[in-house]
Amino acid sequence: MMTGILYVVATPIGNLDDITKRATHVLAQVAVIAAEDTRHSSRLLQFLGINTPLVSVHDHNEANQVQRLIQQLLAGEHIALISDAGTPLISDPGYRLVAAAHHAHIQVVPVVGACAAIAALSAAGLPSDRFSFEGFLAAKASQRQTQLKALANESRTLIFYEAPHRILECVQDMAAIFGADRRVVLARELTKTFETIKQSTLAELCVFVASDTNQQRGEIVLVVEGAPEDSTLMAQKELDALLLKLLKYLPIKACAQLAAELTGHKKNALYDRALVLQTKAE
Incomplete structure (x- = not known):
């Protein structure tokens, strides 16, 4: 059969x-x-x-x-x-x-x-040749902020879904972590009667959402501009300072893993650099 x-x-x-x-x-x-x-x-x-x-x-x-x-x-x-x-x-x-x-x-x-994510991206006016769909961020503020910090240097356009009762806090966290001037598009209630597609900076979007409670309702997609290519990696001096601080409390492997999550650098490269720094310190 x-x-x-x-x-x-x-x-x-x-x-x-x-x-x-x-x-x-x-x-x-x-x-x-x-x-x-x-x-x-x-x-x-x-x-x-x-x-x-x-x-x-x-x-x-x-x-x-x-x-x-x-x-x-x-x-x-x-x-x-x-x-x-x-x-x-x-x-x-x-x-x-x-x-x-x-x-x-x-x-x-x-x-x-x-598909809401693709519909939002198509109308966002942000680079669409490379993008990363991140879905829903964590509901707890501390976990959400950790996720955003890990994405702060991502150069691809980022697409998020967000619940209406968390949209204001989410955008505020993005402004604090990604930078107030990062471009973003709020795509709300797509294809419905009260559809909203608004491009602005994260700082401007915070004000827009806070001042209009209607923007805190319905199905929401956020399309966020990626980080500039020249800012995707931390300066070596800053990176070394971070690794040295982490090495005070963590073994090299754990240090490299956490640094990779925080900075976007490759874990293996961070492991090698941490090993060099530890050897110098000794």
Whole structure:
């Protein structure tokens, strides 16, 4: 018996008219649709006039659902995987199911469409030839700041998702760590009625978001300009000072690892430099 196909189907991120003809056809033809939130997805299916059964697959039950869905695929049934909005697996559940399908030699077919990160990048007016998608930052301020410090010297354009209740604190942290003059684009409620696409500096965005509580609502993407190429590496004098300070408290390997996370330099090069500095100090 031929195995079924797992279709990874992108759905609209706001405007339901953005659904593709191919996605509509696939959703109508599969045996079952694995959805992040069946209540949310049922509204899309109702809009499309599709009656395909829905099964819930989210962060908390994906591990348990995978084997049952794989068995259906092995039995020859086709299944579509969708998230609440946009392309599945982009900061959404589904990784375990797709990985298990590959492991079972089941064909996985992407049905392309909307993705908030790419939509924001396309309209941001920032360099798009090289970019890094970072997803959601940590909810705790200390962890978020550590993540941002590790990215401070990244020269690629950075794309983040952020929750509305944390957007102001997040932008303030970015301004403090990346620099107030770094360019950023707030892309909020993309394709929806109150869509906002605003390019500014991080300092200006802090004021904009703080002064308008409407900007602290909805689905938010931040597209941040990368660091200038000539500032991606710390000056050797500064780097040596950091390594010497860390060597007072850490063994060389741990020192190099932490310095790499803080500066963006290669860990092996930092290890070699720390070894030289330690030898000189002795």
